[in-house]
Amino acid sequence: MDAEKIPLTEADTASYDSTAQMLKAAMAYVNPSLGKMMAVMAKSIELQHMMQYLNQGGIRACGVSNRSIPPEEVLRDLRKYCGSKEKEQLDRCLNLMNMAKMYEMYRNFSGSGDLSAMASMMSSAAGTGSGEAAGTSGSAGDNEYFRKMQSMLTPEQIQLIRNIGNQQNT
Structure with a gap:
């Protein structure tokens, strides 16, 4: 304990x-x-x-009656009752959920499910594109959008997206 x-x-x-x-x-x-x-x-x-x-x-959770409760809200509330190991597990789940939401936002934003485009845009938004000049993968608005998305991810998640994008390119 x-x-x-x-x-x-x-x-x-x-x-x-x-x-x-x-x-x-x-x-x-x-x-x-x-x-x-x-x-x-x-x-x-x-x-x-x-x-x-x-x-x-x-x-009644937070006094809700019949409203739909997002899973992230439930996990954040459960964190209060966890030890450090359980909090780490919940945090991983929350990060994966955030990543999935961001991917869904990207798909809605771009009209495509192609992760290589997302990885490329995230790289150019961060100024770390593979041989590309920053900003060549999309407009300035796109880059700002992906900079915001990138700030919500851990470095490991960003690398995972880049790896998946690279695999789709090969």
């Missing part, structure tokens, strides 16, 4: 019971068979509280 303090969820707060906490703390001081019984009692108390909470309306 990480040393950092992870906050309680709304559900944890609703199911909290001081008696259950005392039972769990006391488990370390009794024989194992009595400790098991105390653990079951503590969890059943918490379960009762959770059922009462859910019967009274339960949890």
Whole structure:
């Protein structure tokens, strides 16, 4: 378990019971068979509280009713309850989602799914085109657009796009 303090969820707060906490703390001081019984009692108390909470309306994420919640919003909210390893995994997922969105924006923008054009435009926007002068792959507006897209990516993601673009050219 990480040393950092992870906050309680709304559900944890609703199911909290001081008696259950005392039972769990006391488990370390009794024989194992009595400790098991105390653990079951503590969890059943918490379960009762959770059922009462859910019967009274339960949890609503950010007060939403029937609106569609973007997956990125869910992942960003879940980050609060993660340790450092889990946060890294969620961050990777969020980066991949951002990359997919940017690719979709590119496809809509250019009317093409050709990643080699995207890689070329990103290279020229960054001034690192392979043998090309900056700006020859598109207009100044295109370059500005791809500079903004590039600023949202990690260097590894930029290299991945360039590699895919190079593979499509061969």
